[in-house]
Every structure is written in C-alpha cells, then in structure tokens.
Amino acid sequence: MTSEETEPALQMEKSPDEPPKDQIVAVIGETGRWQLEKILIVFLISIPGLAHIFVSAFVAPKRDFWCADDLPSDLTEIEVPESIKNNCSISCSKYSYDESFWEETIVSEWDLVCSSSGLPVVSKMVFFSGFAVGTFVAGLVSDIWGRKRSILLFSFLMMASGLATSFMPVFPSFIIMWWLVGVAAVANFTVAFVWTIELAAGKWKVILGMAMQFTWPFGRGLAVVIAWIFPNWRTIFQIVSAPCILAPIMIYFLPESPRWLIAKGRISEARSILASGAKRNKKNISEEEIDIKQPKSSNQRKGTIADIMKYPKLRIKTCIMYFNWFSSSFMLYGIALNWQGLTGGLFMNFLIAAVLDFPAKLLALVSLVWFGRRLPYISLTFIAGICFVACLVIPRGVYPNELPIVVLSMVSSFCVSASFAMLWMWTSELMPTTVRNAGVGSCSFVARIGGILATTLGILAEISPLIPTAMFATSALISASISLFLPETHGAPLPDSPEESEMVPMLQLNQVFKFKINREEEAKK
Numbered sequence: 001m002t003s004e005e006t007e008p009a010l011q012m013e014k015s016p017d018e019p020p021k022d023q024i025v026a027v028i029g030e031t032g033r034w035q036l037e038k039i040l041i042v043f044l045i046s047i048p049g050l051a052h053i054f055v056s057a058f059v060a061p062k063r064d065f066w067c068a069d070d071l072p073s074d075l076t077e078i079e080v081p082e083s084i085k086n087n088c089s090i091s092c093s094k095y096s097y098d099e100s101f102w103e104e105t106i107v108s109e110w111d112l113v114c115s116s117s118g119l120p121v122v123s124k125m126v127f128f129s130g131f132a133v134g135t136f137v138a139g140l141v142s143d144i145w146g147r148k149r150s151i152l153l154f155s156f157l158m159m160a161s162g163l164a165t166s167f168m169p170v171f172p173s174f175i176i177m178w179w180l181v182g183v184a185a186v187a188n189f190t191v192a193f194v195w196t197i198e199l200a201a202g203k204w205k206v207i208l209g210m211a212m213q214f215t216w217p218f219g220r221g222l223a224v225v226i227a228w229i230f231p232n233w234r235t236i237f238q239i240v241s242a243p244c245i246l247a248p249i250m251i252y253f254l255p256e257s258p259r260w261l262i263a264k265g266r267i268s269e270a271r272s273i274l275a276s277g278a279k280r281n282k283k284n285i286s287e288e289e290i291d292i293k294q295p296k297s298s299n300q301r302k303g304t305i306a307d308i309m310k311y312p313k314l315r316i317k318t319c320i321m322y323f324n325w326f327s328s329s330f331m332l333y334g335i336a337l338n339w340q341g342l343t344g345g346l347f348m349n350f351l352i353a354a355v356l357d358f359p360a361k362l363l364a365l366v367s368l369v370w371f372g373r374r375l376p377y378i379s380l381t382f383i384a385g386i387c388f389v390a391c392l393v394i395p396r397g398v399y400p401n402e403l404p405i406v407v408l409s410m411v412s413s414f415c416v417s418a419s420f421a422m423l424w425m426w427t428s429e430l431m432p433t434t435v436r437n438a439g440v441g442s443c444s445f446v447a448r449i450g451g452i453l454a455t456t457l458g459i460l461a462e463i464s465p466l467i468p469t470a471m472f473a474t475s476a477l478i479s480a481s482i483s484l485f486l487p488e489t490h491g492a493p494l495p496d497s498p499e500e501s502e503m504v505p506m507l508q509l510n511q512v513f514k515f516k517i518n519r520e521e522e523a524k525k
Contacts (some may be wrong), residue, residue, distance in 0.1 A: 022201035023292050024258055027274040030204045032281035039208060041201070041254045042192040043215055045151060048243045049158055049185035050219025051226070054350075054456075055240055056127060057337045058227035060107050060120035061346060067092035088114035103232040110171045121177050124337070124455035130182025132448040135441075138187035138194075140441045147195040147257040151188060155247035158184035162241030166234040191213065198259040203369070208427060210365040213421050217357030220336070265294045290455075305442050308435050311498045313506060318439060321427050322483050324377075325443040327475035328420040329450035331384070334457045334468060335413045349406055356414045364421040372490035373426040377419045378480050384415035385476030391469045412472070428490035433496045484513070 028034060056460045064077070066084045069092055077098050084090075097108040106112060137503050142150040161180035168174040258277075261270035275287035308316050339349040364371045367376035387408040394404050424440070431439035457468040485506045495501040507514075 005175070006121070013499035022200070023262075024274065025201045025204075025484065027283075027285060027292075028277040029281050029283060030200065031208070032277075034277040034280035035199055037280070038195055038254055039211070041250050042151065042195050043212065045155060045250055046189045046192045047213070047218045047222060048240055049188040050156075050216055051240045052158065052162060052181050052185045052219075054110070054220045054223035054226065054336060055236055056124050057339070057346075057350065058105075058223065058236060059233045060105055060112070060123075063105070063107070064098040065095050065108075065113050068094045068096040092100060101231055105233050106171070106174065109233070112171070118459065119171065121456055121459055122397055123171075123178060125452050127182045128333075128448065128452040128455055130179045131186045132445055134183040134186035135190055135444055135448070136207050137183065138190035139441075140193060141187070142191045142260075147191055147198070147260055148251060148254055150191045152201050152247055152251045154184045154188035154191065154238075155244045155251075158188055159241050159244035159247075162237050162244070163421045166237035195257050198257045200298050206368060207365065209424070210361065210368065210421065213332075213361045213364070214358065216417075217354050217361065220354035220357060221351070224347060224354060228347055231264055244417040256344050260290055262294055267292055267294065281312045303314065304435070304438050307498065308431075308439055308442075311502050313504070314432070314498050314501045315502075316506060317430050317486060318442075321423070321430065321439075321443050322446045324423055324483060325427075325447040325449040327479045328381075328416060328423060329474050330475055331412075331416045331448035332420055332454075333396070333451045334454035334472060335416070336410065337454060338457050338461055338468065339409075343393055349409075352410060353413045356410060357417050360414045360417040361421055364418040368422060368425055368490075372488050373422060373429070374483065374486065374488045376482050377422050378420040380415040381476050382480040382481070384412040384419070384442070385473050385480060386468050387412040387415070388476060392466055392473065414478075416476070426486075426489060429492070429494055429503075430486070431495075433500045434495065435498065470474060 007371060064085050066080050066087065067090055071080070077100060079240065080096075092114075095108075095111050102108070106123070107120060110116075110119075138150065138154070141153065145153070158181060161177050161184055165174060165177040165181055169175055193209065193212050196212050197205050200208050225242070227236055230236055230239055255273040255276070257267065258270045258273050261267075261273070270292060271287055271290045272294070274290055275285065278285040308318050332478075336350070336353065339346055339353070364376070391405050391408050393413075394408075396402060396405065399405075423443070427443050428436055428440050457471075460467040460471075487504050489508060492504075
C-alpha cells in the first residue's frame with residue numbers, strides 16, 4: 001500500500017502556495033516520543049528474524065573430518081594422521097570430526113562430506129529462496145489482515161519453524177523447516193518496515209526507513225555472538241528463535257498502522273490511535289477535533305513489469321537497477337556468509353563486519369540527505385570494486401592472518417552495505433508512480449536471486465578464494481560503470497507516469513561525471 005498524502009486532518013488555514021500536509025503528520029507531528037517508542041518495538045521484533053539470516057553462516061562451517069572406520073574410538077584429533085584428514089579417496093561408513101570448537105553442525109550431524117558435500121549449499125539455497133516468497137506473502141497478508149496482526153503472525157511462525165528446525169531428525173525435513181524460517185524472517189522485517197514508513201511523510205519517511213536498516217547489523221551481531229557462545233547448530237536455532245516468545249507482549253503496546261486503518265475505512269479506530277499519539281507527543285488535540293478521511297481509490301490500473309518494458313528509456317533504467325540489486329545482494333551475502341572461505345577466519349571477521357555495518361548504514365542515511373543518490377552509490381561501489389581487485393593481486397600465505405586481504409574485504413563489505421541501503425530510495429524515485437510497486441518489487445526479487453547464488457560461493461572458494469573475489473570485483477565495477485548513465489533523482493520531481501519518465505533522459509558520455517542535484521526543488525519539499 002502506498003502512503004498517499006490526503007486532506008489535512010486538522011482544520012487550519014493554509015496559504016494558497018502551501019502544499020497539503022499529510023493527515024497523519026498533521027495530528028501527531030513529523031516525529032515525537034510516541035513514534036520513537038512504537039518504532040523501537042518493531043525494531044526489536046525484527047532483529048531475531050535477521051539474526052536467522054546470518055545464522056546460516058554458522059550451521060555448516062568448515063571443519064576437519066576423517067574416516068573413523070579403522071581408528072580407535074579414543075583417538076584424539078591431534079593423533080589423527082594428516083594423510084587421512086579431509087580425504088575422500090577412500091570408502092568410509094563412519095566419519096569423525098574436529099571438535100576443538102564446534103560441538104555439532106549439520107555437516108557432522110548428517111555426514112555431509114565427500115559425495116554429500118554439496119548438500120549444505122543446497123540447504124542454504126532453499127533457505128534463501130524463502131526470502132522471495134516471504135516478501136511476496138508479507139505484502140498480501142499485511143494488506144488483508146493489517147500490519148499488527150501480520151507482525152504477530154510471522155513472529156509466531158518464525159519461532160515455531162525455528163524451534164522445529166532445531167529438532168528435525170533427518171536432513172530433508174530440516175531443509176523444509178529452514179525454508180519456512182526464511183519465509184517468516186523476511187516477511188516479519190518487511191511488514192515491520194512498512195509499518196514504520198507509514199507513520200511518516202516527506203524526509204522523515206526516508207530517515208525512519210533508513211533507521212530500520214540498523215536492525216541488520218544488530219541481527220548480524222546477535223548471530224555471531226550466539227554462535228560463539230553455543231557452538232551447536234540446534235542450540236543456535238533455539239536461542240535465536242526464543243525471543244519471538246515475547247512478541248505478544250510487545251505487540252500489545254503496538255497499535256495498528258493508522259494509515260492502513262484509514263485506507264480500509266476504519267476511521268474511528270485510526271482517530272483513537274492518532275489522538276493517543278498526539279497526547280503522548282504533548283499536542284493539545286482532542287479526538288473530536290481530528291478530521292481524517294479515507295483516500296479516494298484510484299480507478300487507474302496498477303502497472304506491471306510489462307508496462308515498464310514498453311518504454312525504451314525506462315526499460316534501460318530498470319535493467320540497470322536489476323543488475324545493481326543483483327550485484328549488491330550477491331556481494332553483500334557472498335561476503336557475509338563466506339568469511340571463512342574468503343579470508344580464512346570466521347568469528348572475528350564476521351563480528352568486525354557486523355560492527356562496521358552501523359557506520360555504513362549511517363553513511364547511507366547522511367549521503368541520501370546531503371549528496372543525492374548517484375555520487376554516493378557509484379563512489380562506494382567503485383571503491384568496493386577496487387578493493388576486490390587489490391585482494392586479487394595480494395599474495396596469500398605471506399602476511400599474518402592474511403591481514404591486508406581481511407582489511408580490504410572489510411572495506412568492501414562496508415561500502416557494499418552502505419550502497420545497497422541506498423538502492424531502495426534511488427529505485428523508487430526512478431520509477432513512475434503507476435509502476436513503482438512493480439518496479440521496486442521486481443528489483444527486490446532479482447536481489448533474492450543474487451542472494452541465492454551467493455550461497456554457492458563457498459564451493460568456489462574451496463577451489464580458489466580468488467574466484468569469488470574476482471566475481472565480486474567484476475560485479476562492483478560493472479555496477480558502478482553502468483550507474484553513471486542513470487539520472488540523479490534527489491530533489492527532482494517524481495514522475496507520475498512512464499511517459500513522464502521517458503522525458504528524463506539517460507546521461508550522455510560527456511555528462512556521466514557531472515554530479516549535480518536540484519537543490520531548489522529539494523528546498524521546496
């Protein structure tokens with residue numbers, strides 16, 4: 001559902017040149033204590049689901065194994081001959097694993113080594129495919145049942161499927177339940193994100209929407225801490241899923257989205273919630289004074305992908321954004337889920353990357369407000385590409401802990417995390433109003449494909465860590481290069497139709513390095 005600006009909710013005199021104020025913002029203000037308290041609730045509810053996404057890096061980590069058929073049962077890992085470790089050339093009916101840190105992983109649980117070594121990757125691909133389904137289902141369910149009920153529903157589904165996954169006795173049932181976790185985790189965040197941005201308008205919609213992006217580094221940090229303390233895949237799933245049991249308590253203090261209620265014609269309920277919010281924000285407004293109206297439904301048919309592809313310039317812009325979303329997701333998850341294969345380390349590198357994600361999101365927010373869309377995205381993506389290229393030429397096994405490669409990988413992860421967060425805003429502003437949902441939604445779907453393919457990089461890293469790094473470098477440099485031809489949208493009027501979008505040309509070669517934003521239009525907003 002789009003958050004349409006309608007007639008003001010409070011009757012007040014306006015100058016003829018003053019634009020109509022969003023009717024929700026007119027009552028409770030642009031931001032205040034009430035909004036921050038409610039956003040904190042959805043913020044906290046979202047974190048366990050995002051932690052589940054990054055837990056996938058710890059369910060099947062690399063560890064030594066060997067055939068235990070002819071070895072004494074009391075033989076320690078140190079005493080095992082190096083010649084038989086990780087050796088798949090001999091037939092074996094029973095494997096043993098290095099237990100110096102990990103107690104149990106899905107690899108040791110079901111002997112997913114040698115001829116079965118590809119199954120952990122398959123399970124991750126299935127898990128990530130649940131993201132695409134979750135995004136789609138979240139929109140349908142939340143539009144019908146409301147945001148509040150949907151958050152509660154997906155929180156329960158995440159808890160139930162997460163706990164059930166941890167008790168699965170066989171690998172096929174594990175994959176099925178883990179797929180449900182993926183559906184619920186992304187759906188939960190999607191609805192929480194929509195609830196947040198429906199509470200604001202104008203620049204505060206951008207700021208609050210970007211603030212919700214900070215749940216991702218919290219989720220990453222939670223995943224690595226739990227995996228370090230509880231090195232057993234079953235326990236990890238149980239601990240990450242457990243906080244969802246608090247969802248009913250937290251949801252009790254969360255109202256339904258006023259904007260959704262207004263769209264559904266439930267005006268009295270919306271008025272009551274807004275009056276409560278206004279009172280909490282110390283605004284002297286009684287419920288009787290609030291005059292809100294249901295937006296008039298547009299008779300115009302919603303646009304589809306087919307409508308986008310009919311227009312040459314819009315088609316090119318969309319295809320460029322498809323590649324940007326794909327490559328950003330491919331790099332982001334490819335790095336986050338494969339630290340061990342790319343750099344040789346897992347926990348410390350993963351934790352540092354999670355910490356760096358905080359300033360990355362902050363940089364994205366500041367850049368969107370002050371520097372537009374083109375310059376920050378292109379610059380950060382280009383820097384990431386250069387760092388990946390540098391990783392290719394630095395010799396491995398020379399420096400302690402591969403420090404130069406780790407540092408450059410951290411910088412790349414930082415840049416990709418920040419630039420990916422910017423794509424939501426840039427894409428939505430490039431798309432005309434009539435096809436905006438279709439455009440952004442299809443870009444998000446393409447990003448899921450990138451995430452699915454990122455799960456396969458662990459296998460390529462085993463062949464050579466240079467292969468995934470080369471793929472990252474190529475993706476980043478191509479993305480930065482083709483984005484040079486996209487127009488800046490910061491401060492520019494949004495196109496309402498594909499015809500208007502066609503009037504905004506792609507940049508020519510002599511214009512691609514001119515980074516200028518429309519400050520005059522921005523000042524009017």
